[in-house]
Amino acid sequence: MNAPLYWKPNDWLRLISLIGAFGLFGVGSWMLFQGISAEGFVDLKSTLLSGTLKTSSAGLNICFFTLFIIIFVLVTLVSRPKGGAGRARRLLPVLWTLLIALAVCGIGLAFLPEGFRIVAGLAIGPVAISLPAVVFAIIRLASEDKT
Numbered sequence: 001m002n003a004p005l006y007w008k009p010n011d012w013l014r015l016i017s018l019i020g021a022f023g024l025f026g027v028g029s030w031m032l033f034q035g036i037s038a039e040g041f042v043d044l045k046s047t048l049l050s051g052t053l054k055t056s057s058a059g060l061n062i063c064f065f066t067l068f069i070i071i072f073v074l075v076t077l078v079s080r081p082k083g084g085a086g087r088a089r090r091l092l093p094v095l096w097t098l099l100i101a102l103a104v105c106g107i108g109l110a111f112l113p114e115g116f117r118i119v120a121g122l123a124i125g126p127v128a129i130s131l132p133a134v135v136f137a138i139i140r141l142a143s144e145d146k147t
Contacts, residue, residue: 011143014073018135021069024062031059032110063106067099074135077142088141091134098131 038058108120
């Protein structure tokens, strides 16, 4: 019998962040496919990195920044201070493969000639469908490993 799941506030915040990030990623993808462009500047100022980024695609910026949110949330979910290899860590190579495949398909949609875009468009479907399943499996396994 499985032990009951006890979710802490951090777990709920991670789940809300993931849902919001995937929603924003979807909005950014929709903006890319619709061809919505907005010129602007992003001013980055931090102790590690400073600079200005000029953009012509708001959808690409949204996808770029939300991808970092997704990666950050999943890395903090799986990394444990005690060390040890949990079952959730075994799914990380699958997650990274899916994220890289999604990025390659997106780049293919943006830069391939019109005739070849359908290949990248058809490949993005299975990747986009399996990515949430892997994310939810990582969340479930990580919560079971903590108990």
